[in-house]
Amino acid sequence: MKPLEPELLYYYHNSLTLFMLGVWMIFSYIGYTFNKRPIIHKISYGLIIFSILQEILDYINRIYLDELYTLSFASDLPLQFCSIGYYFSLIGLVMAVVEHKYNKKIEQFIFDCAYVLGFGGALQALITVDLTGINNMIGSFALNWQHSIIILNVLWLIFAYNKRFHLKGIFSAFLFINLVIIPIGLTNYLLGSNYMFLCQPPAVNSPLIIGQWPVYLIISEFIYFVYIFMLYLPFRWFSKK
DSSP states (O other), X not given: OOOOOHHHHHHHHHHHHHXXXXXXXXXXXXXXXXXXXXXXXXXXXXXXXXXXXXXXXXXXXXXXXXTTOOOOHHHHSSOSHHHHHHHHHHHHHHHHHSTTSSOHHHHHHHHHHHHHHIIIIIHHHHHXXXXXXXXXXXXXXXXXXXXXXXXXXXXXXXXHHOOOOOHHHHHHHHHHHHHHHHHHHHHHHHXXXXXXXXXXXXXXXXXXXXXXXXXXXXXXXXXHHHHHHHHHHHHHHHHHO
16 A cells, blocks of 8 residues: 555544544433443444454554555554553453353453543554654554543443442552552563553653653652543533533
8 A cells, every 4th residue: 555645644643533422422422312222232243343353454454554654563463551441441352242151350440440541642652643664554554443442441441331430440440450460570681672662752752751761660650540531520510410
């Protein structure tokens, strides 16, 4: 597939973001108003299938369609924050569909992490776009879906399955993130990679990224609690209502 100029790639990405914003609203409304569980499950299966197909399309594009892209262990393992959030949101959907089959604490933990990584990481990635390694239209769409589908799945879990983010989730997700940094940091050392942006900050202009290594990592620990607590407030407010 023919490579495109960055300006056109940004246009495709941002246009899809606006479209997905409408999709988020529609699915949230459907999940909130529909009370027929079989229909909810069928829509959930559709989201699961679409999520899987998107990942397949992304790797097909990287391997076969993008003539400028070279697949490597240093850049294409699913070890970024948003990749982990993507799979957590997918697993959360599967758990929600297969009711009463899983430990509820584990299911809540999966949702908490998906919510934090979705609205804490993927949303920021949609706002401050990094087109590194993106060369064609499919790559631009896949990059968007890697982030916007996390939010779509999480919103569906909230409105269709009544999932809630609790105060405890702020700390459990924080603990998970800091624990998973250890093996991923070792992976970065062995491969010379930059998964989870542990070695250098992403190439974006974001007010949440302050300083160079390791300053931005330390500051991010403090920003996390402020930002994620703000994401918790809507649940606290609606629980009181």
